[in-house]
Amino acid sequence: MDSISDPLQTRWKRLQAKIDNLWGDRRQPRWRNSRFLVGFCASLVTVLLLTTTAWAYTVTVSPAAPRLGDTISVRMQPQQGTTEPPTVTMNGITYPSFPMPNGDFRAMVPTSPLDTPGGYMLQITGAEGAQTLAVELGDRNFNTQWITLPPGQTSLGTDHEFARVAAFKSIVTPDKFWNGPLLRPSQGRVSSAYGNRRYYNGDFAEGYYHRGVDYAAANGSPLVAPAAGHIRLVGRVADGFELHGNTIGIDHGQGVLSIMIHLSRIDVQEGDFVQAGQVIGAIGSTGASTGPHLHWGLYVNGVAVDPVPWRFDGVE
Ligand SMILES: [Zn+2]
Numbered sequence: 001m002d003s004i005s006d007p008l009q010t011r012w013k014r015l016q017a018k019i020d021n022l023w024g025d026r027r028q029p030r031w032r033n034s035r036f037l038v039g040f041c042a043s044l045v046t047v048l049l050l051t052t053t054a055w056a057y058t059v060t061v062s063p064a065a066p067r068l069g070d071t072i073s074v075r076m077q078p079q080q081g082t083t084e085p086p087t088v089t090m091n092g093i094t095y096p097s098f099p100m101p102n103g104d105f106r107a108m109v110p111t112s113p114l115d116t117p118g119g120y121m122l123q124i125t126g127a128e129g130a131q132t133l134a135v136e137l138g139d140r141n142f143n144t145q146w147i148t149l150p151p152g153q154t155s156l157g158t159d160h161e162f163a164r165v166a167a168f169k170s171i172v173t174p175d176k177f178w179n180g181p182l183l184r185p186s187q188g189r190v191s192s193a194y195g196n197r198r199y200y201n202g203d204f205a206e207g208y209y210h211r212g213v214d215y216a217a218a219n220g221s222p223l224v225a226p227a228a229g230h231i232r233l234v235g236r237v238a239d240g241f242e243l244h245g246n247t248i249g250i251d252h253g254q255g256v257l258s259i260m261i262h263l264s265r266i267d268v269q270e271g272d273f274v275q276a277g278q279v280i281g282a283i284g285s286t287g288a289s290t291g292p293h294l295h296w297g298l299y300v301n302g303v304a305v306d307p308v309p310w311r312f313d314g315v316e
Contacts, residue, residue: 056080056128057105067138068117069195069306072109073315075100078128086126090135091115095301098174098254108255108315110303113142113195113209142195142209149200156288157243161235165244165259168233169302172255178227181314182307183276185226185260186283186294188217194306211304212259212297217283219264219292224277226296226311227252231272233259237286245287248280255301262289 057076066072074088076097085097088107097107109122117139121132192214198205233249235241246263264284274280285292298307309315 057086057124057126057131059122059124059131059133061122061133061135063309065138066111066135067140068111068113068115068142069140070111070309071300071305071315072111072122072135074107074109074122074124076105076107076124076126078103078105078126080128082127084127086124086128089123089125090120096172096255098176108300110300110305111137112303112305113140113197114207140195142197143193144197144199146199147201158240160240161242161244161247164233164235165247165249168249168259169257169299171232171251171257172301173230173251173253176253177229178252178256179276180316181312182226182298182310183224184215184311185224185258185296186215186217186221188215188221188283188294190214191216191293194304194308209304212295213307215283215294215296217292217294219282219284221283221292222279223248223260223263223281223283223294225250225274225280226258226298226307227256227276229253229258229274231268231270231274231280232257234266234268234270236266241287243288245289246281246284247287250274250280255299257299259297259299261295261297262287262293264292 056079058079060075062073062075063070074097076086081103083099085099085105088095088097088109090109095107095109097105100106115137117137120135120137122135124131124133190213192210194210194213196210198208229250229252231248232251233247235244235247237245241247244261246266248260248263248266248268250258252258260281262284263281263286265282266280268274268280283292283294296307297304298310299305
């Protein structure tokens, strides 16, 4: 975020300097000076040009005051009717946008407890030019858990499951399959919220946060799809999913993915298309799990975001 090198900022600064010069010295009635009038009119033209050529998307960001874990939805309304999707860059990462039914474009910027709260710039780049928009990412408190690991515990997980899960998390497809707020995937009670941070044997785990929501439910109780989508990952303990246990991954489209782990039963196959509310498996305690529960992770463009806004307000 180097605003000095931003050509638009530089233009604004020059324009600002011009305007400051115009109004800086009020001792003389400068409007009687014809050169002043010419300069003033030229400045007005510059302002209009900047308005029509550079600030070409009308941008709406929601939520207006995002906090850590929120998904920042960036809607861009083209003023010149261009149909090429613009991109949104924040904190050095560029996110795609997708067309909405009314001709607007929308990009989703994920945030997580690992982000630093504070001011960020959204850089919008597209057929109608480039523009920047300031966003304030608010801080938020997450619960902290202290975990004591027995000495000599070996780390779980196979290369096979990590590779498959990583490949799943990178999926971004153009069609949008969710519609309205996401459904509760299990009727069990929430036993662990999104975003919890951890200490292991007294040491803070910098890169760790609870990347989903846990629902405690009886072994064999139903798991439903929180939204429609394509089944793009089915992993089983027998195939090496020793950490995640039996796993289902759903592609809801446009970089929005659900992953469900520790299942006792899987009712779907890769390639299936499932509807919101469809039973796709059953809750269990397979993999690294201390009791029957569902872990539901909601990923947006590769980052586990807080599912709560998606469940209750919905992201359209
Ligand atoms: Zn969990």
